[in-house]
Amino acid sequence: MFVSEKLGRFTADFHNTPVGAEVMHHARRALVDWYGALLAGYPMAPTPMVEKSLALELDQGKARLPLGRAASTRAAALINGTASHTAEVDDIYREAIYHPGAPTFSAAMAVGQALEVSGMEFLKAAIAGYETSTRIGRTLGRTHYQHWHNTGTVGTFGAATAAAYLLGLNAVQTANAIALSATFAAGLQQAFKMDSLAKPLHSGRAAEAGVTAAMMAQQGVISSLDVFEGEAGLGHAMSNSPDWSHALDDLGTAFNINSMTFKNHACCGHTFAPIDGVLTLQQRHGIDVQDIEKVVIATYSPAIAVAGNSHPTTAPEARFSITFVVATALIHGSVRLAAFEPERLASPAIRALMSRIELQVDETADARFPGQRSAQVSITTKGGQQHSMLQPTRKGDPDLPLTDAELNDKFLELGLPTLGEARSKTLSAALWKLDEAKDLGALC
Template identity: 60%
Template structure:
């Protein structure tokens, strides 16, 4: 029968999740949780008015306009449907957070589930933030153990994200340790999301995050009613570690819970595209500034970075916004021509821009052995630019702006929120929501939007 519930790694996660101790109430840790929630809303709001979220509202109409949970703009929804659609929306425009050691976007599934359950159960903002922290801490550790080998075929936000959602939901439902463990055990067998699903133009990638959010809530609801799961589903002979990774070592996975908070080491995106492209973008912009050149001065650009960046974001001829977000040549060329990579970078006009396409043809991609060896803990790139007048410059970008080593400030996060949410909500509503988010730990109310018309 394998490990019993009393000696499994799932039991260790659940014991902490059900009673996480005083660390989760530390003011500094709670502030990091607020930063994650502000960033999640910055990703959620613009994604809510894009497909696939808009198409999901049509497809899932029977689950809308009823229930205690709400979609991004305030439309009532059943709990699991709200999590499904909001989790999808928060991952759609590629600006959601990253825990780099797990190659994973925790916010989209975890916060979507936490908010929906908190709304359903009329939880306080304090309990909502606590659940977010619990979901982040448990899921990021599972993702770190599964490691780079898991990322070869699986989309960690879909697989690992299911644990973040289940843990957050279990915390809000106040499941005792035994039932909390069954929620985690059950959601392990729901975990899915294939890399191949976004190696070409499709809407599958954000759906992975939404499905993880929905699956996590379902697993917690089932456990609440007494449905049991397999205690050794992570570390057993045919468990997740064996099936979906290589040499997964669970022995110390829960050792630092409550002492070392991963939510304090999040990466918050500074560009609206795949995070694997960020070090090349930052390095190319820095080198162009250092050399005092513009895009038209460039004869050739060479970018060397870690192998998964090229596997995931090596698209040479993107024909859609989805493909362009995963095209290193496109986003680097866009950054050099327009100084940034924001949502406007993926408009039809930019996708067909002849100057961008011409510069893309002058960009070479390669694997840097040192950068590859340091992945996933460090996301770096080497950039070389040759100019038309015969000069050459080289630059090493050790981290991405937004990584814990080069963090975005609170004001940076507020500016990101206003930039992304303002055009959808209107400046007044966006400012009001932002104020609610930064005040989450000072009051008892959850953030609210009630059927806000789009601007």
């Protein structure tokens, strides 16, 4: 069987597969995290622009946008997929260098609302999407990440799988949906090397493309089922011709949704180990920010390639600037959404400290990427004292996870500006018990 056929069989069979309590708990955690990211990003550019551009597809259909506006299934997938990746607070599967929640849940929500499915079926669709896509992303590996934005590429498979599951496609139809979505997969890293609003669109398009592929497969559209391992397939075209023979060995036995990273800072995940490290050093040694002479961050090379912008001028650029977020953390104690407001971006104090931060590649950290995200951090004071430490992981990674309470607090913080306190708390309660709901009506 080809990879697409194995994925199709797993997804079709998953309808009759019971989900254990641990897996369902982690699915609820992923849902809470995704919905917080959705609410945070909904009012932020480019989401309102995308919504206006799709005006002809709104105010009709059974799918819903975050504040309840009706939308066609595909428009909802695209808009919600964009919104939930805009604020840079969505989840990560680090081994695949991939944000599964934004494309997968956005696709599942759009189709699930249109079909009026139960909360349990919605969550099972998302679980299936996480499981298939994370393994594809893990196999494509670091080579794929040199040029491609994995959430735009790999995300199509999470979206297609979730949509196919909810549409009730059989194994052959699902295999074709996944194979079709492979030829839709796109998203270049160069799209966000400069000031740009393109990056969140990768997630939105992945969600929409996956939904579209599943709908087409339902109507009998077929594709080359060897699209992953074929001589002109995804593996050769977008990676280093990886070996697919064991890519799915643990599919259905190990659940990657149990091993998600949930962000503790509102910026690129590559910046997190440096942020956590400097905050630990500052607190441990009582370092006054005014006394800092120099900061050295030594981390893995993709972090510097993606987030090495030392002169950001806009919020999208600043979210991908290690120097900006490290300086912000040292001065303000955290990196939340407020970090990217205009007054912070122009802050003389932040800019002055940024000029004293040096970035280096650490060979050990580089060799352990993507499975481990670490950084060596050092702060030298004006009195000549040097304080150094290894930050071996990130707060929010599976080996240093956010608790349910911390995750819920994050959701409330993100949801409050859009929904207000009362509605945010009501929605939070509904999300944590969605597997018991007969439909998705409580979420809009």
